[in-house]
Amino acid sequence: MSKIIGIIAGSLRKESFSKKLAKAIVAMAPEGFDFKIISLADLPVYNQDFDDHNEVPPAYTTFRKEVKELGGFIFITPEYNRSVPAVLKNALDVGSRPYGKSVWDGKPGAIFSNSPGAVGGFGANHHLRQSLVFLNIPVMQQPEVYLAKVNELFNESGTIKEGPTKDFIKKAVDAYIAWFNQNEK
Numbered sequence: 001m002s003k004i005i006g007i008i009a010g011s012l013r014k015e016s017f018s019k020k021l022a023k024a025i026v027a028m029a030p031e032g033f034d035f036k037i038i039s040l041a042d043l044p045v046y047n048q049d050f051d052d053h054n055e056v057p058p059a060y061t062t063f064r065k066e067v068k069e070l071g072g073f074i075f076i077t078p079e080y081n082r083s084v085p086a087v088l089k090n091a092l093d094v095g096s097r098p099y100g101k102s103v104w105d106g107k108p109g110a111i112f113s114n115s116p117g118a119v120g121g122f123g124a125n126h127h128l129r130q131s132l133v134f135l136n137i138p139v140m141q142q143p144e145v146y147l148a149k150v151n152e153l154f155n156e157s158g159t160i161k162e163g164p165t166k167d168f169i170k171k172a173v174d175a176y177i178a179w180f181n182q183n184e185k
Contacts, residue, residue: 002034005180006070010077010088010124012041015158017114017150018076021169024160025074025112028173035074038066046093060094064103067095072108072180073137074173075128079115082123084131092131102135108183109137110176112145112169120146140179145172 009018022037029035042059050056077084096102111128113121132139160166
């Protein structure tokens with residue numbers, strides 16, 4: 001039976017670089033693993049009243065069930081204002097509630113940040129790490145993945161170009177799998 005790793009792209013934009021990276025990474029799943037893209041598009045903004053008053057939106061229930069069944073996660077995040085996009089933070093909040101029933105707890109994660117700029121989403125990467133530590137998601141430390149000039153990484157059809165960056169991403173995916181196998185809950 002394959003282990004299922006969730007690929008979570010923190011962007012809603014149709015032509016998102018993070019979504020393109022997610023698709024490329026899905027194709028890098030090694031034998032014994034399935035990589036599954038988890039959509040964040042339908043999640044309403046988290047409101048504790050939904051849980052407190054038993055009015056949980058169906059999208060929360062679907063998302064929580066889907067994430068609970070995963071063995072681990074690769075988070076692919078752009079950087080918005082030196083932090084993570086609201087849609088990604090919202091997904092973390094939805095999955096962490098109700099209190100004591102987090103679907104994230106103890107499952108190994110990795111962060112691949114990206115930016116069209118030269119810094120590669122450094123701020124988003126480190127802000128996301130802060131949240132993941134609190135949610136008890138052990139995060140792969142090495143290699144750190146900051147993908148700069150991500151807008152130059154794809155060809156006209158939206159697929160990742162052959163070359164050193166693609167090779168680095170594959171090595172990072174392989175490192176995550178090795179690290180996952182050491183830290184699986």
